[in-house]
Amino acid sequence: MPEGTGSATGIGASVKRKEDFRFLTGRGTYTDDINRPGQTYAYILRSPHASADIVKIDSAKAAKAPGVVAILTGADYDKGGLPCGWQIHSKDGSPMIEPPHFPLCKDKVRHVGDQVALIIAETYAQARDAAELIDVSYKETKPIVSLADADKPGAAQVWPEAKNNTCFDWHIGDKAAVDAAFAKAAHVTKIDIVNQRLIPNAMEPRAAIGDFDRATGEFTLYTTSQNPHVIRLLMGAFVLQIPESKLRVVAPDVGGGFGSKIFHYAEEALVTWAAGKVERPVKWTSDRSEAFLTDAHGRDQINHAELAMDKDGKFLALRVNTKANMGAYLSTFAPCVPTYLSATLLAGVYSTPAIYAEVKAIFTNTAVVDAYRGAGRPETTYLLERLVEKAARETGIDRVEIRRKNFIPVDAFPYQTPVALQYDSGDYFSTLDMALKTADWAGIDKRKADSKAKGKLRGIGISTYLEACGIAPSAVVGSLGARAGLYETGQIRVHPTGSVTVFTGTHSHGQGHETTFAQLVSDGLGIPIENVEVSHGDTNKIPFGMGTYGSRSLAVGGSAIVKAMDKIITKSKRIAAHLMEASVADVEFKNGVFTVVGTDKSVPFGTVALTAYVPHNYPITELEPGLEETAFYDPLNFTFPGGCHICEVEVDPDTGTVEVLKFTAVDDIGRVINPMIAEGQIHGGVAQGIGQALLEAAAYDEESGQLLTGSYMDYTMPRADNIPNITVGNHVTLCTHNPLGAKGVGEVGAIGSPPAVINAVLDALLPLGVKDITMPASPHRVWQAIQTAKKAAE
Missing domain, CATH: 3.90.1170.50 (Aldehyde oxidase/xanthine dehydrogenase, a/b hammerhead)
Structure with missing residues (x-):
């Protein structure tokens, strides 16, 4: 796949979204319309x-x-x-x-x-x-609502066939190697994490x-x-x-x-x-009340983690125990979220030699729990980055240096982790350095002093993360328990006039596919972007496809489109060669024109398209008329975006109110098709991550099972004044196994941000002796933590 033509509408250009006119003018067609x-x-x-x-x-x-x-x-x-x-x-x-x-x-x-x-x-x-x-x-x-108590003997049973409400008791990794590493560790850091239940709350019910x-x-x-x-x-x-x-x-x-x-x-x-x-x-x-009760909820895990280190702070082993709430039933993808989308990412960006994880999935009398932006990766990143932060505090090693010391080296790729996955590319050192510089990490002491002079507490937090995206490789997901292949389909139909319709099996629900996919085809075929239409969402119009989730649309769906486009170009070269009376081997295609190498002979793409449908001068014995191709793309591996997020907060010790002052996100998402759209995706993800860290939590009454946070009066969504200006940076390492080199961007903001925010809050509260806080870090919860620390110090 080329880097891009450098055109104003091609790969790498911040083209305004084609679909926005109908949305902004109220002319979209939603299901309720x-x-x-x-x-x-x-x-x-x-x-x-x-x-x-x-x-x-x-x-x-x-x-x-x-x-x-x-x-x-x-x-x-x-x-x-x-x-x-x-x-x-x-x-x-x-x-x-x-x-x-x-x-x-x-x-x-x-x-x-x-x-x-x-x-x-x-x-x-x-x-x-x-x-x-x-x-x-x-x-x-009698219902059972508490995840912590649901698997205890004597708890009420949701399903009689699920003893102790246990759906499965799964594990991954090498237990013996982990036990051996812990036996020789110089230091062990332990942490208990609650990743609270969230309610997705999309704009459209x-x-x-x-x-x-x-x-x-x-x-x-x-x-x-x-x-x-x-x-x-x-x-x-x-x-x-x-x-x-x-x-x-x-x-x-x-x-x-x-x-x-x-x-x-x-x-x-x-x-x-x-x-x-x-x-x-x-x-x-659905009305909003129904949505709160019945939409699949997200997260809801309890984790205990232990990290073994040598005397120099090098990670030796990681041990994790997880309880994951399934709710009352098994939703479509629920079982894979805490297992193959979570525990397989426990290496994160670190070269930890041995990892062992146990995951117990539990039924409770609550709404189902399934994938929510990030789906397992935010839970793992939060656990790892809170644990690494605590390890740095306990050992006295600088928070940045302990990460840098344990990063997977750039020359170690492809890198086989101890928990099944193999990362193909990455450079965690560069994203870290870019983020530190952009966030002015070095100047934090002065800013802390300025806040202290105003009676406030300032903190800065860091999160270095990695996720698995491009959820697709059928051979891999099939071996992990998926009951369907997760490949993707792309179809390109070139019309006689040279305009193009792209049919994709992915689905856009805010991501801007009608623009980015049009940019791909405009760039690849050298035609104006306004001549490219993208069609999706109707099973009678499009080839079989697996949809949009797991940041897969560009890496998988876009790659299918590229493969279909390659077929279009291959056939078009044969038509062009016939028109120019040349050998196919001598024909090259660039910027929408076919030329015979070393001559002035050329044929534009539009002429080839018309010839395909009006075959008066056509190699009819060699080719069928028409110009339409379909491709299926099933990658060999996931993609692995990563990056570094840094958050700076100010805490009012009198009220417990946390204000997010600055947020820096430097990500490696592979090749970027539209920087503006990619940045918007990161902004949205960070906003949701801040929501989880500081504001959102679904709560049930443990006796009756009633949802206590059943409206916006009780469930606190982030608003504009909760979100700071977000500085976005990008450091590219290309994915090595898809034609675009794309890795995925839709979920990175929601994955990297929660631990950065909470680490910043704890950094601010450290002088008061507060060492832990549970999400969401609401004003009341922060104030309580401060009061508890004060009493302990007396």
Whole structure:
């Protein structure tokens, strides 16, 4: 793949997003904007209890309410349950416990918000009013909500087949080597970490419309999804048993996902199934309260970690024990998050020789937990960077130097880690040095003194991180438990006039694919960017693809487009050679023109395109007419972005309020197609990371299982005044195994930022004797830590 032509719209140019005009002028088409002829509306009656047996559902009165078309319950549902897309095996080789997850509960509810009945009416208001007339008799049972207590003997059981609520008890690494290293260690640092539960809160709540054409027997689902083909596969094959030729899934404009719209949700299956039942379109749109209760939550882990070092501060071994909350059911990708997306990254940027991790996945009577921006990598990075920071404090080694001392050397790549993965490229020293200089690390003492003079406490924190992106390599993920290949597809259709339509199996829900993919093709084919259209999100229009998550769209989807483009160029050279009466070997293509090397003969790309469709002068015996190519790309490995984030905060000791003053993010994301879009992705990720570090936490009442943070009154989202100006830098090492050299950018901000923020807070509080704090570092929690430290010092 070339570096780029240097054009104003090619690779490396900060082209303004093509899609923004329709979004900014209110002309986007989101699922709730779609209305089908004869459409009905669905309301879902949800459980008010975290754990209860369903004794009886009396819907007779509700069925007679105005406008009601149908009321459907678990007794009516005769299809399959929602599948889990990943299988993990325990230490003893046994498969994980995989309970059924029906879209409508049949005999028991297992979390507040569980689906009990589907009410379909002429209007949403009528459906909601009718739901209030349904009499459900419950027999409440004791829930288990606390992750810390759920696997203890005597705890209430979510599923009888999951003893001690354990879904699986998995491990990775060399336990004997780790034990041996700890036995000879000069120093051991230990830490306990809680990575709190988060609620994704995309701007657009989930929505779904099911439609059924009786004449053809075809179903259509319109849904807010990050991967429509995956939804079609899961729902068609495993849930509703609809042949793929009879099931179309359309994901139009989607207002944010952050991972929460990857999964196959009950509501998608319900409206599709119900549309067949009532033979009319059925529309459901979540309100924000439903979203808090039923969208897949993120994080929710408890970690204990120990780091063994020699007398010089070199890392010898790492030992980690993790409890990960699954919620009441297994969501689509939930089992892989704390295992193969988390524990396999425990080496981080460090050359730790031996690592051993144990991960226990636990069921609780709460909403499901699955991938959320970063998906396992933020949890691991937070654990590592808090642990390394603590090790530096305990040993007296400078916080920067202990990292530099243990970095994987630049000449060590490809680097095989002790936990399965092999990194292909990286330069952690350069990103560290760039970040230190940009953040003015050396000048922090003066700034601390200035804050002290104002009665404030200033701190600076650092995080050096690495993540696995380009979630795709089928051979790798298949060996790790994935039940599907995660390759990607690209198709390029050149029209007779030379304009191009690109069909991609990835999906854009804010990332700017319509611009960056158009830049790729504009640059590669030498045509104006306005002549390139990007199509995605409709399974009837695009080849099979696996969607967008794990920062895979450019590295995997973009590589598929490049491979398809290579095929276009190869065929075009043969056409051009025929037109110029030259050998194909003598034809080169550059900046949209085919030339015969060493001559003045040339043919523009547009002429070749027209010739392909008007083949009056065409090598017809050698080539088919037309100019359209498809490529599938299945990489050999993940990609591995990394970097250094530095945060500077000021703490008011009287109130505990933390203000983020400065944030520096220097990342290695491989080749950058559009620097402006990449920077925006980093800004968004950092904002979410600051939200986790200082503000956000989902909380349940441990007795009743009620969600205590069920609205923005109780769940604190970051606002503009919580986010500082963010300085972004980039140091490129190319990925060695994809044609773009791209690594991925969508999640780096959310991965590197939380430990940088908390390390900064603890640096500020260090003079007061505060050595630990749990996220989120809210004013009350910081103030309490200060008071506790003061009492301990008395």
